[in-house]
Amino acid sequence: MSGEIAIIGVGMHPWGKWGRNFAEYGVAAAQAAIRDAGIHWRDVRFISGGGTVRNGYPGYVAGATIAQALGWQGAEVNTSYAACASGSQALAAARTKILSGDCEVALVVGADTTPKGFLAPAKGERPDDPDWVRFRVGITNPTYFALYARRRMEIYGDTQDDFALVKVKNAEHGFTNEYARYRKKFTAEDVAASAMVADPLRLMDVCATSDGGAALIVCSLDYAKKIGKGDAVRIAAISTVTPSFPSALVEMPDLATDSAVAAAPLSFRSALPTKAYEQAGVDPKDVSVAEVYDLSTALELDWIEDCGLCARGEAAALTRSGATRIGGRIPVNPSGGLACFGEAVPAQALAQVCELTWQLRGQAGSRQVEGAKVGITANQGLFGHGSSVIVVR
Amino acid sequence: MSAGAAQATVPVLDGWFTTAGAAPHLIGTRCSGCGTYYFPKLETFCRNPDCESSQFETVELSRTGKVWSFTNACYKPPEPYIAAEPFVPYTIAAVELEREKMVVLGQVVEGVGVESLKAGMEMELVLETIPDATLPEGKLTWKWKPVEGAGQ
Ligand SMILES: [Zn+2]
Numbered sequence: 001m002s003g004e005i006a007i008i009g010v011g012m013h014p015w016g017k018w019g020r021n022f023a024e025y026g027v028a029a030a031q032a033a034i035r036d037a038g039i040h041w042r043d044v045r046f047i048s049g050g051g052t053v054r055n056g057y058p059g060y061v062a063g064a065t066i067a068q069a070l071g072w073q074g075a076e077v078n079t080s081y082a083a084c085a086s087g088s089q090a091l092a093a094a095r096t097k098i099l100s101g102d103c104e105v106a107l108v109v110g111a112d113t114t115p116k117g118f119l120a121p122a123k124g125e126r127p128d129d130p131d132w133v134r135f136r137v138g139i140t141n142p143t144y145f146a147l148y149a150r151r152r153m154e155i156y157g158d159t160q161d162d163f164a165l166v167k168v169k170n171a172e173h174g175f176t177n178e179y180a181r182y183r184k185k186f187t188a189e190d191v192a193a194s195a196m197v198a199d200p201l202r203l204m205d206v207c208a209t210s211d212g213g214a215a216l217i218v219c220s221l222d223y224a225k226k227i228g229k230g231d232a233v234r235i236a237a238i239s240t241v242t243p244s245f246p247s248a249l250v251e252m253p254d255l256a257t258d259s260a261v262a263a264a265p266l267s268f269r270s271a272l273p274t275k276a277y278e279q280a281g282v283d284p285k286d287v288s289v290a291e292v293y294d295l296s297t298a299l300e301l302d303w304i305e306d307c308g309l310c311a312r313g314e315a316a317a318l319t320r321s322g323a324t325r326i327g328g329r330i331p332v333n334p335s336g337g338l339a340c341f342g343e344a345v346p347a348q349a350l351a352q353v354c355e356l357t358w359q360l361r362g363q364a365g366s367r368q369v370e371g372a373k374v375g376i377t378a379n380q381g382l383f384g385h386g387s388s389v390i391v392v393r
Numbered sequence: 394m395s396a397g398a399a400q401a402t403v404p405v406l407d408g409w410f411t412t413a414g415a416a417p418h419l420i421g422t423r424c425s426g427c428g429t430y431y432f433p434k435l436e437t438f439c440r441n442p443d444c445e446s447s448q449f450e451t452v453e454l455s456r457t458g459k460v461w462s463f464t465n466a467c468y469k470p471p472e473p474y475i476a477a478e479p480f481v482p483y484t485i486a487a488v489e490l491e492r493e494k495m496v497v498l499g500q501v502v503e504g505v506g507v508e509s510l511k512a513g514m515e516m517e518l519v520l521e522t523i524p525d526a527t528l529p530e531g532k533l534t535w536k537w538k539p540v541e542g543a544g545q
Contacts, residue, residue: 121471121473123472123473125473127406127407132473133406133433134498135470135471135472135473135474136405136406136473136474137405137406137474137499137500137523137534138466138470138474138483138485138500138523139485139498140466140470140471140474142464142466143464143466143485143498146464146465147461147462147463147464147485147487147498148462149464150462150463150464150507151461151462151512154462154511154512155512195467196467197467197468198464198465198466198467199464199465199467199507200464201464244442245440245441245442246429246441250487250496250498255432255433255497255498255499256432256433256495256496256497256498257495257496258429258440258495259429259430259431259493259494259495260494260495261427261428261429261430261493261494262424262427262428262429262441262443262444263441263443265494
């Protein structure tokens, strides 16, 4: 399709718990992406940042803060907030700018510093705030992931061993990834020995939160050609659709689903990649590698099905067969996924695109998926935000 | 829980469920235009994109339904959850209401663990006491309870 842009530079700051200002990670990632693209910082005419709003404080004005740290040079700037999809929305803003002919080269960047301790709602008696309400009656974040996981067990016959297999696979994938926070090969026994958090999910089934930064340099296809990068990896689709009423799943922070009395329930998760496939003119069968949001091990199985990489209910069998490992038919999370990274919200969707870019360039080293031509990302966060990006070469 | 003289009478959330009588209900609303149910109550604009109604009637939701999924909380949640010390893990169920075609979350009554639940199992709504920061006798909340003979 005609709406493609090129990725000519990618860069990341290692994930971890560094405790420094988020702009430091953003700048490090941006500088790496600029070097990778072989351009000058002044060539970048649009800076698009993924932002974070924390406890009502919109202090993470990523685009401007990181642009200033890199040195104001009069480029236009933007910050997008869309929870876990913030990076993808920042990328979509850059694509629009480039395709409209308004600019040729853009920096897309996301970085996060996670606060210490629990993410708890603000104090006081606030029954109008759904987040306050659900904590008051004892419904926490792991509750939702555990309900989805248990539903798989009840409907498809998945087991906790199947979920553990996802962790073992991702730990193996991320073992040599220099940007991953956790680089240790875990066994199924390690997972089974970790503490139960929300039955059936154990501590090692759920992901942590991390500091980190990721950046992309994107440009028009003409510009890529002009600088001798006509064969660069291209972005063929960015989907950031909302859910459709009535949404089928109970989502954080709600205590109930939409009522499906007036219309049939619809899956939000599967709508995200569906729109991306449509936009790219790509069939799920063409996908060679996927980076999906494994907030929990079981959720990776949901995503595999939502991305159409296998039939509904068959993701556990697919995983058992080894197909989702590097070397298998359809490797999933070759980066190591959130299992090895932990979530750095505004950076994570971009980190997924960085990994796919390395994979499609054949630069992923020991994580390389042989002959990768088409990659898809998928993620979903709070407030009806989610995204799916397709990259091709 | 509420051993001793005082019995909890104050609901943890005002107007979210009935407290009189032996058969409590969650209180929701129903759109007068398209029939969609809402819990918690919605009284502004219907969220159905094909419905322009802003008329709602207050309704009592079905007090029985079938288990959609379930889990538990093995660790004490952060405030505003108030837990008794020492913390006792509690079970949580997502229950599908047939008439409303919606799934509603809630704790499961004390003494029922995840091992005694199954998808499709019949559950009913009851009230139980949970600890409160200011009222020593606690407050009332809705919980799901397996219907007698279910899951056998
Ligand atoms: Zn309506």
